[in-house]
Amino acid sequence: xxxxxxxxxxxxxxxxxxxxxxxxxxxxxxxxxxxxxxxxxxxxxxxxxxxxxxxxxxxxxxxxxxxxxxxxxxxxxxxxxxxxxxxxxxxxxxxxxxxxxxxxxxxxxxxxxxxxxxxxxxxxxxxxxxxxxxxxxxxxxxxxxxxxxxxxxxxxxxxxxxxxxxxxxxxxxxxxxxxxxxxxxxxxxxxxxxxxxxxxxxxxxxxxxxxxxxxxxxxxxxxxxxxxxxxxxxxxxxxxxxxxxxxxxx
Amino acid sequence: xxxxxxxxxxxxxxxxxxxxxxxxxxxxxxxxxxxxxxxxxxxxxxxxxxxxxxxxxxxxxxxxxxxxxxxxxxxxxxxxxxxxxxxxxxxxxxxxxxxxxxxxxxxxxxxxxxxxxxxxxxxxxxxxxxxxxxxxxxxxxxxxxxxxxxxxxxxxxxxxxxxxxxxxxxxxxxxxxxxxxxxxxxxxxxxxxxxxxxxxxxxxxxxxxxxxxxxxxxxxxxxxxxxxxxxxxxxxxxxxxxxxxxxxxx
DNA sequence: CGTGAAGTTGAGTATGCTCAACGGTGGTGG
DNA sequence: CCACCACCGTTGAGCATACTCAACTTCACG
Numbered sequence: 001x002x003x004x005x006x007x008x009x010x011x012x013x014x015x016x017x018x019x020x021x022x023x024x025x026x027x028x029x030x031x032x033x034x035x036x037x038x039x040x041x042x043x044x045x046x047x048x049x050x051x052x053x054x055x056x057x058x059x060x061x062x063x064x065x066x067x068x069x070x071x072x073x074x075x076x077x078x079x080x081x082x083x084x085x086x087x088x089x090x091x092x093x094x095x096x097x098x099x100x101x102x103x104x105x106x107x108x109x110x111x112x113x114x115x116x117x118x119x120x121x122x123x124x125x126x127x128x129x130x131x132x133x134x135x136x137x138x139x140x141x142x143x144x145x146x147x148x149x150x151x152x153x154x155x156x157x158x159x160x161x162x163x164x165x166x167x168x169x170x171x172x173x174x175x176x177x178x179x180x181x182x183x184x185x186x187x188x189x190x191x192x193x194x195x196x197x198x199x200x201x202x203x204x205x206x207x208x209x210x211x212x213x214x215x216x217x218x219x220x221x222x223x224x225x226x227x228x229x230x231x232x233x234x235x236x237x238x239x240x241x242x243x244x245x246x247x248x249x250x
Numbered sequence: 251x252x253x254x255x256x257x258x259x260x261x262x263x264x265x266x267x268x269x270x271x272x273x274x275x276x277x278x279x280x281x282x283x284x285x286x287x288x289x290x291x292x293x294x295x296x297x298x299x300x301x302x303x304x305x306x307x308x309x310x311x312x313x314x315x316x317x318x319x320x321x322x323x324x325x326x327x328x329x330x331x332x333x334x335x336x337x338x339x340x341x342x343x344x345x346x347x348x349x350x351x352x353x354x355x356x357x358x359x360x361x362x363x364x365x366x367x368x369x370x371x372x373x374x375x376x377x378x379x380x381x382x383x384x385x386x387x388x389x390x391x392x393x394x395x396x397x398x399x400x401x402x403x404x405x406x407x408x409x410x411x412x413x414x415x416x417x418x419x420x421x422x423x424x425x426x427x428x429x430x431x432x433x434x435x436x437x438x439x440x441x442x443x444x445x446x447x448x449x450x451x452x453x454x455x456x457x458x459x460x461x462x463x464x465x466x467x468x469x470x471x472x473x474x475x476x477x478x479x480x481x482x483x484x485x486x487x488x489x490x491x492x493x494x495x496x497x498x499x500x
Numbered sequence: 501c502g503t504g505a506a507g508t509t510g511a512g513t514a515t516g517c518t519c520a521a522c523g524g525t526g527g528t529g530g
Numbered sequence: 531c532c533a534c535c536a537c538c539g540t541t542g543a544g545c546a547t548a549c550t551c552a553a554c555t556t557c558a559c560g
Binding site for chain 2: 082084086087088089090091092094105106107108112113132135136137139140142143145146147149150151152153154156157158159160161163164165204205206207247248249250
């Protein structure tokens with residue numbers, strides 16, 4: 001509900017100022033989540049002039065590791081994974097991304113990871129030089145970008161703890177909790193969790209094998225912490241016990 | 251050499267403009283590395299007005315996980331580690347920081363990690379609200395902060411790959427390489443590497459135990475990739491073979 | 501209903517952990 | 531000045547967690 005009214009206000013502002021804010025932005029569900037948030041309508045119109053939109057099918061790659069990083073993206077719908085590959089096929093998923101998330105703005109000239117759609121997804125694409133320029137011009141945009149990057153860092157630090165020091169079961173518990181907290185679109189009205197990714201993706205994210213992921217889910221199910229899969233959604237029976245497991249004993 | 255002349259120029263600029271740029275900044279070794287880089291002397295003077303400096307002894311903590319994040323820091327000398335602790339004592343080091351690095355600028359109100367000095371170290375401390383304000387005012391500062399955060403994200407992604415998918419030996423090899431690349435102050439004139447941290451810190455960074463770290467060093471030594479410890483410095487005998495090991499076979 | 505992909509379960513194994521002992525080094529005090 | 535001690539690093543032996551390989555089940559889709 002709050003989302004809808006925010007969009008309506010955005011539209012009115014744009015109309016009042018007579019700026020050529022595209023309808024896509026005015027109606028954008030993730031506008032108040034993305035780096036666009038905090039920009040005034042004129043600034044947004046300026047930014048929007050350089051936008052192209054892109055729709056992705058499941059499994060489709062948005063960009064590849066070591067490709068030149070010519071575009072920056074905001075996820076507007078669906079789910080995206082980023083990952084690094086080794087020559088022998090080992091894979092590490094570095095993160096899952098949902099509506100409002102910013103991806104493809106690395107330090108260097110090339111993308112350090114590959115980005116691939118997990119579900120049908122849409123992204124807004126900006127030319128990177130444009131973003132650099134606008135960041136210098138609009139402090140609100142700079143602050144929004146900084147906030148996104150800070151979030152990425154904090155989340156990565158938590159993930160390092162998980163990968164380096166947690167048992168398989170603890171990692172799974174922590175993963176489910178982080179989805180509950182940070183991915184509202186994965187949480188159904190009944191409180192269950194729609195995992196947008198395969199077991200293999202979870203395994204590659206948590207540094208485990210599919211078998212170990214599967215066994216850990218079974219353990220949690222037998223312990224009564226989660227319920228049976230119902231149409232690809234996991235019931236969370238006890239969030240508290242999940243939290244206890246995630247942080248370990250003692 | 252280049253560093254010295256840069257400092258001299260900085261001093262001259264400040265004098266010419268008549269701004270009250272403190273001597274500490276004018277002579278700062280890490281000025282061209284830190285977020286201060288790119289600021290003109292007046293901007294730097296403005297930023298410097300809010301600086302306090304702090305000297306840390308080995309083992310001294312700069313801030314603690316879940317403390318309110320009231321200050322942001324730039325490392326100006328020495329080595330700092332950041333880490334997360336679990337209730338049962340398990341520890342994950344999330345990063346090592348050297349001259350020019352920015353720490354303590356998280357997304358939320360509290361620090362998500364603890365920062366502790368490994369060696370004698372000095373830091374510049376800025377009040378966080380001030381930084382937020384100046385980031386909005388000086389685009390060059392915003393860009394510098396963004397660059398620092400991007401670097402942190404890229405490095406974290408590499409670390410996730412290491413923790414999630416590499417063997418003990420591969421992790422050690424990758425760790426040595428990253429120090430060679432990213433920590434110039436650890437590299438001696440003879441090309442050897444002064445590890446500023448204990449085996450326990452390396453273990454907690456790489457998600458291993460001290461014993462495994464020690465065994466991996468021994469293996470690399472026996473393989474002729476690194477040389478014997480000489481006064482706490484590791485000789486790098488073959489950087490190429492180190493790189494081969496770090497990325498795995500095939 | 502048949503087929504292929506995804507997920508689950510089982511048995512055996514390996515990598516890295518635990519526990520324990522030993523050696524080197526630097527700081528301190530007799 | 532040297533003995534002592536604490537801390538750090540190394541090495542060894544046995545063990546546990548998660549991996550590998552393999553079979554089987556479930557589900558979506560034709």
